[in-house]
Amino acid sequence: MFKIVSEEISSGNTSYQILGSSKFTVLNSEIAKLRTEINPSLPNPLTTSILKYLDDQTVIALQCTHEATKDIKNLANWGVIVSPKHPGRKRVSGAFEKFKLESAWGISPHLVPVDSLHSPSGIISLAYQINGINLGAGGFAGMEGHALLAGFTSLENNFAEGLILIWTGYREEFSNCNLDSTNSQILEGYALAITKQKSADTNKRTRAGLNISWNKNAKNPAFVAPLSLENLFQIPDNFQTDWTFQIAINVLADFIPASI
Amino acid sequence: MDEEIWITGVGVGCPMGFSLAEFSKLLLEGKSAVRKVELFDITNHPSQIAAYIDEVPASKKIPNETFRSRSKAEQLYIHCMGQAIADADIEKELTRKNCGLLLGTGSDWLLSWEENFFLGGDNYKLPGRETAPYFQFAKDLYQIEGPVLQVSTACASANHSLIFGANWLKMGLVDICIVGACSINVTPITLASFGNLRALSRRNDAPEQASRPFDKGRDGFVLGEGGAIFILEKASHAKNRRASCHGKILGGGFSSDAFHPVIPNPDTSQIEIAIKNALNNSQTNLDAVDYINAHGTSTPVGDAGEANAIRNVFANQFRNIPVSSIKSMAGHALAASSAIEAAACLVALQQQAIPPTINLENLDPACDLNHVANTTVEKKLKRVVSNSFGFGGSNSCIVLGKA
Structure with missing residues (x-):
């Protein structure tokens, strides 16, 4: 349903190899367990004082990173970009209630460091000892394409050898349920580990690829589904067919199966 | 090119x-x-x-x-x-x-x-x-x-x-x-x-x-x-x-500490890499840097770390390069701080004058640099560097040039 390459998106084009991917869902009620289970598997396990304050979306981002990078030996020169959807709701809710009672004394010093847009990527860079670029992108629902825009800008300009791109969010973020009934809510995460495609590999891909194409003079917006967490979840794990998404008004992302 | x-x-x-x-x-x-x-x-x-x-x-x-x-x-x-x-x-x-x-x-x-x-x-x-x-x-x-x-x-x-x-x-x-x-x-x-x-x-x-x-x-x-x-x-x-x-924007560089969500790494090698990447990316020699607009937040650990990184990158040239932090006047605008500091760099390039670090009365020896302390200094400026570091261990450095 997304294979509609409509017009002259061709003034720029770049390809990446997908070295790993993962998708993960967890019930809100299971996050506490995941929080402790994930830590021993991290290359640089987090201290308890860091681990216990992580936002839920950072926890699932760590899990997704673990799966997507399991075949990659050295991530030191890689980068990580995370696009969460307004993290921090739980902690902020508590903070506001405490502020009512205790004013400034009730506010956690962890609020800004762990619940901001930059927080998940910072934690992943720490846990995986990634010294390349780490940043948050987007942050609001509907802005998931920002991670890919930031990602291909980084790779095209050699700001990292490879990139872990991660999208996280609650599936029912837009439903009108309040915090008292969130235990059945589903938290989702999707990750890709990509590197620049070597030119010699172009016609004989042993791995699935991601092609980004753009045309700054495109006359009409391409009629293609937007890149979103929901749409990413529809891609089969083995990328056996082409999937195309729009990531900006004149930029498309094509997921391409391996050719052999 | x-x-x-x-x-x-x-x-x-x-x-x-x-x-x-x-x-x-x-x-x-x-x-x-x-x-x-x-x-x-x-x-x-x-x-x-x-x-x-x-x-x-x-x-x-x-x-x-x-x-x-x-x-x-x-x-x-x-x-x-x-x-x-x-x-x-x-x-x-x-x-x-x-x-x-x-x-x-x-x-x-x-x-x-x-x-x-x-x-x-x-x-x-x-x-x-x-x-x-x-x-x-x-x-x-x-x-x-x-x-x-x-x-x-x-x-x-x-x-x-x-x-x-x-x-x-x-x-x-x-x-x-x-x-x-x-x-x-x-x-x-x-x-x-x-x-x-x-x-x-x-x-x-x-x-x-x-x-x-x-x-x-x-x-x-x-x-x-x-x-x-x-x-x-x-x-x-x-x-x-x-x-x-x-x-002009001449180039930039990045790196991550991978050390702590909040605390800067006392080993400043990743800051140094970000600065070196920016200099390489902008094809700027060490001796071509006329001014460094420091991240300089006024925190004990952060300022000493940045000074150490500048000394390490510029080696014996560091005493020739004036450094100041406008956060002494403007405070720390967090996500917008490096935008305001880029504007300050443009002012410096246009006016050929370096804004000072005010309140620098008693220099911390750990922060030894060629500081522009308390008073603006006039200087011919062609290329300036602006550092910015963030929670999550992000390090960045941009090189700006005169029109």
């Missing part, structure tokens, strides 16, 4: 002024904008001072009533973006899709929840009530149709937006790119959170002396706010429409 990237428009809004000219005047006079917070009840706040904006000037683009109905952060984007667009004279270009918008941010939703909470609302409890990011209203107002990207590396965010924007132009993704950041930070929750983190100065009885980067008596940063927006174009595009050039 890549074509030059020109800055053809600048919009500034911060406690030191609402235009580049106003900002330039206070900056070179060495005037502090830090004062006691009077925006809300500061009882129980460990830090009770900040450099903050009382009111954003009204915009001619929309009726005053509409302007004032928007949040202060949205007003600031309208002001800065409008000023930059007018300065570059590009409004007629903006309905085309080849104009991109690439901004640095912190976490708009946290601030919008807080704003709503203090108005008696409960948006924070109810998914789906998130408002749009703060730049959205200005984007729609100016009908910007090209690619949009919002990035966050905490306090280094704006440097990333400037460097990414320059690269979008080089890649041919857009012909014009609007970059920078605006950030309203002086709010009850943000002041309390950073205060309780013990990151802020508690020199509450002497606000103007509280931000003192590299000084022995420094005790934390002073919260600031504001923003700066820039219009970027390739030189050929700018020349074709006879646009003037404020300065």
Whole structure:
């Protein structure tokens, strides 16, 4: 349903190899367990004082990173970009209630460091000892394409050898349920580990690829589904067919199966 | 060789002024904008001072009533973006899709929840009530149709937006790119959170002396706010429409500490890598750097680390390169700090004068550098470097050139 390459998106084009991917869902009620289970598997396990304050979306981002990078030996020169959807709701809710009672004394010093847009990527860079670029992108629902825009800008300009791109969010973020009934809510995460495609590999891909194409003079917006967490979840794990998404008004992302 | 990237428009809004000219005047006079917070009840706040904006000037683009109905952060984007667009004279270009918008941010939703909470609302409890990011209203107002990207590396965010924007132009993704950041930070929750983190100065009885980067008596940063927006174009595009050039983006570099979510790594090798990457990327020799605009937040650990990294990168040349931190006057505007500091670098390049680090009375030996202390210094400047580092271990460095 997304294979509609409509017009002259061709003034720029770049390809990446997908070295790993993962998708993960967890019930809100299971996050506490995941929080402790994930830590021993991290290359640089987090201290308890860091681990216990992580936002839920950072926890699932760590899990997704673990799966997507399991075949990659050295991530030191890689980068990580995370696009969460307004993290921090739980902690902020508590903070506001405490502020009512205790004013400034009730506010956690962890609020800004762990619940901001930059927080998940910072934690992943720490846990995986990634010294390349780490940043948050987007942050609001509907802005998931920002991670890919930031990602291909980084790779095209050699700001990292490879990139872990991660999208996280609650599936029912837009439903009108309040915090008292969130235990059945589903938290989702999707990750890709990509590197620049070597030119010699172009016609004989042993791995699935991601092609980004753009045309700054495109006359009409391409009629293609937007890149979103929901749409990413529809891609089969083995990328056996082409999937195309729009990531900006004149930029498309094509997921391409391996050719052999 | 890549074509030059020109800055053809600048919009500034911060406690030191609402235009580049106003900002330039206070900056070179060495005037502090830090004062006691009077925006809300500061009882129980460990830090009770900040450099903050009382009111954003009204915009001619929309009726005053509409302007004032928007949040202060949205007003600031309208002001800065409008000023930059007018300065570059590009409004007629903006309905085309080849104009991109690439901004640095912190976490708009946290601030919008807080704003709503203090108005008696409960948006924070109810998914789906998130408002749009703060730049959205200005984007729609100016009908910007090209690619949009919002990035966050905490306090280094704006440097990333400037460097990414320059690269979008080089890649041919857009012909014009609007970059920078605006950030309203002086709010009850943000002041309390950073205060309780013990990151802020508690020199509450002497606000103007509280931000003192590299000084022995420094005790934390002073919260600031504001923003700066820039219009970027390739030189050929700018020349074709006879646009003037404020300065050039020559390159940038990044790295991550991978050390701690908040604490800077005492091993400064990753900061050094970010600076070296920026120098390599901009083809700048060590001896070609005429000024370093330091991140210099006025925190004990951060300032000493940055000074160490500068000494290591520039080796025996470090004494020849003047260094200053404008956070001594403007406070720390978090996600927007490197945008305001890029504007300060343009002022330095245009005026051929280096703004000082004020309150630098008793230099910390761990911060030994060629400091421009307390008074502006005139100097021929062609290439300047601006460092910015953020929570999450993000390090960034941008190199700017004279027009």
